[in-house]
Amino acid sequence: MKKLLFILLLCFAGSGVYAQVKANDPTMIKYSNGDSYGFYVDDVPDAVSYTWSVDPGVTQATIWPAWDTAIDLTFSHAGHCTIYCTVTTSSGPPIVLSLEVDVYDE
Numbered sequence: 001m002k003k004l005l006f007i008l009l010l011c012f013a014g015s016g017v018y019a020q021v022k023a024n025d026p027t028m029i030k031y032s033n034g035d036s037y038g039f040y041v042d043d044v045p046d047a048v049s050y051t052w053s054v055d056p057g058v059t060q061a062t063i064w065p066a067w068d069t070a071i072d073l074t075f076s077h078a079g080h081c082t083i084y085c086t087v088t089t090s091s092g093p094p095i096v097l098s099l100e101v102d103v104y105d106e
Contacts, residue, residue, distance in 0.1 A: 021083050021099035030103045032059065032075040039083055040070040041097050046089040055082045059103045075103045 024038035041050065050068045054061045060076035061083075073083070080102055087095040 020097045021085050023099070023101075030075060030101055031106050032078045032103050033106050034074055034076075036064060036072040036074050038066070038070060038072050039099065040066075041085045041087070043069060044087045044089065044095060046091045047087050048090050049088045051086045051088070053084045053086070055084070057081045059101075061103075073101075078103050078105045 021039055021041055024040065028037065030037050044050075047068075052063055052065070052071050054063060054073065058077050058079035059081045061081050062074045062076075064072040064074065066072055069085075071083075075081075080100065083099045083101060085097045087097065089095065
């Protein structure tokens with residue numbers, strides 16, 4: 001029983017190794033005023049590529065690539081969106097990381 005619990009603990013710990021998408025300044029309120037906001041993911045071991053996308057909802061978010069593990073976004077409208085980073089690795093299935101963002105009018 002102890003071995004089973006240990007194995008389950010390792011599985012859950014392993015699934016949390018990769019952090020989700022993060023805001024450069026998580027306390028900053030995002031506005032739909034044309035300002036850009038930075039987002040990133042930590043390097044993933046064995047990563048071959050990072051593909052960024054956004055489900056903009058009504059925010060009409062625009063992605064401005066920075067480098068593989070980071071982007072800037074601008075928002076045209078207030079609302080809610082989800083940012084995705086799909087990481088392709090050489091040793092397993094793709095890893096999808098995400099962050100939900102609320103955007104406000106000034």
